[in-house]
Amino acid sequence: MEVARHWRETPERYRMEGVKCSKCGKVLFPARIICPDCKSREFTKYKLSGKGKLFTHTIIRTAPEGFSDLAPYAVGIVELDDGTKILAQITDCNPEELKTGDKLIAKFRRMNEDGKTGMIMYAYKFVPDVGI
Ligand SMILES: [Zn+2]
Numbered sequence: 001m002e003v004a005r006h007w008r009e010t011p012e013r014y015r016m017e018g019v020k021c022s023k024c025g026k027v028l029f030p031a032r033i034i035c036p037d038c039k040s041r042e043f044t045k046y047k048l049s050g051k052g053k054l055f056t057h058t059i060i061r062t063a064p065e066g067f068s069d070l071a072p073y074a075v076g077i078v079e080l081d082d083g084t085k086i087l088a089q090i091t092d093c094n095p096e097e098l099k100t101g102d103k104l105i106a107k108f109r110r111m112n113e114d115g116k117t118g119m120i121m122y123a124y125k126f127v128p129d130v131g132i
Helices: 003-015
Strands: 017-021 043-047 051-060 073-080 085-090 103-113 120-128
Touching (some): 085 103
Parallel strands (some): 085 120
Antiparallel strands (some): 017 043, 051 073, 051 103, 073 085, 103 120
16 A cells, blocks of 8 residues: 555544444445535544454455465455445454354554565454454
8 A cells, every 4th residue: 555545544544433424324434525325525423333244255365565474364345333344354363264244353453564664554454253
């Protein structure tokens, strides 16, 4: 990811903060200027629950530069309890054993290290929700 874009979006990504449309109640993550459903421009901040279930996933075996030490790893779409779907890495599990509908919970984890700048990036990842 481009570094400037990463940092611009970082506060929302770190807190998993989206917005809720004041008119129709749709939750958007990341936040947008206009609601795609009702075209409203009025939103309130909305903290995503961070809990959900696996909607679909794939296993990355040939990872891009900077992620090769992680492979194989799972990337999936997680359907959160509030109806939002987000794309994230799924970790702390055997990727081969993941299945649709598995309960997951968001955790804040190290993403990778930028080889050029030495900057370490963090983001949320999802891990199996074992109820701890
Ligand atoms: Zn709306």
